[in-house]
Amino acid sequence: MLILYNDTTKIFQSRQHKEHRSKMKKELFLQENTLIHEFPRILAHRGTQELYTENGLKAFEYSISHGITGFETDFRLTLDNEVVVMHDSDIKRTTTGEGAVEKLTLAEIKSVQMKYSNEQVPTAEELFLLFDNMQDFYIELEMKPRYGELYSPERMDTFLNKLYALAVKHLSKGIFVFTCFDHDVLKRMKALHPEAKIGLIYGGLDQQAVDDAIAMGCYSIAPTLKGTEKELVDKVKAAGLKVNLWHSETLELWLKAREMGAEVSTNNHPATVLNAIKTYAQL
Numbered sequence: 001m002l003i004l005y006n007d008t009t010k011i012f013q014s015r016q017h018k019e020h021r022s023k024m025k026k027e028l029f030l031q032e033n034t035l036i037h038e039f040p041r042i043l044a045h046r047g048t049q050e051l052y053t054e055n056g057l058k059a060f061e062y063s064i065s066h067g068i069t070g071f072e073t074d075f076r077l078t079l080d081n082e083v084v085v086m087h088d089s090d091i092k093r094t095t096t097g098e099g100a101v102e103k104l105t106l107a108e109i110k111s112v113q114m115k116y117s118n119e120q121v122p123t124a125e126e127l128f129l130l131f132d133n134m135q136d137f138y139i140e141l142e143m144k145p146r147y148g149e150l151y152s153p154e155r156m157d158t159f160l161n162k163l164y165a166l167a168v169k170h171l172s173k174g175i176f177v178f179t180c181f182d183h184d185v186l187k188r189m190k191a192l193h194p195e196a197k198i199g200l201i202y203g204g205l206d207q208q209a210v211d212d213a214i215a216m217g218c219y220s221i222a223p224t225l226k227g228t229e230k231e232l233v234d235k236v237k238a239a240g241l242k243v244n245l246w247h248s249e250t251l252e253l254w255l256k257a258r259e260m261g262a263e264v265s266t267n268n269h270p271a272t273v274l275n276a277i278k279t280y281a282q283l
Helices: 004-026 057-065 105-111 123-132 153-171 183-192 209-215 230-238 249-262 271-280
Strands: 029-032 035-038 041-045 072-077 083-085 138-143 175-180 198-201 221-222 263-267
Touching: 004 029, 004 072, 004 271, 029 041, 035 041, 041 057, 057 072, 057 271, 083 123, 083 153, 105 263, 123 153, 123 183, 138 153, 138 183, 138 230, 138 263, 153 175, 175 183, 175 221, 183 198, 198 209, 209 221, 209 230, 230 249, 249 263, 249 271
Parallel strands: 041 072, 041 263, 072 138, 138 175, 175 198, 198 221
Antiparallel strands: 029 035, 072 083
């Protein structure tokens, strides 16, 4: 009888363990459009910085091939009015060339190679083509230009209109949000395209940022994970805005972003963290 009791207990404990893991799986992963993704959804920052040069096609292809369905990237306008994927104003950090994006033609930018990747700087459309066949994704499109010497009001409108048109053409199967630190750029995108989803990027979240994001009609707000209090995240979510807490470079930080209530969380090492989440949930 004792042996039978012990065996039954083991079976019961094993069942409890399986049920616990099944519950954890459901909590850590969401089912949308028949595809499973993690929650909060990892946003691959500039594609990834794990292996390839940031913001190159290979960086995005790497993340997609490893199951990542969230992305964040940056855009600028060339001298001849082509939208390209580039974070910095000057191309010298990530390519073999140098010079401000806004003072170079697309042909001049295409004449150099990206460091570490043996590829060219992609245009927005070349990047967006990767998403034509994806059914479930979320992407934040950071608008780097600011009003001033390089961007007159007319030139800014050219940039915003072109980026918007390309996004609508290729990204409508997923969720795409036009993001920026600059309020004026966000307001102008919303004025030109009232249906556009816009998102405010910020440092540690404060009440002023919350008020500003709500007043501008933002879809989302992206404060740093460090320095952001859960109370304000709750206020933002109560107002109907999505929250992106950045960066969550480890499983522990991702779990913190989840505990804080983030819907998405930007990450420089997306495949590594996603693999850690799967291991944690014992999928």
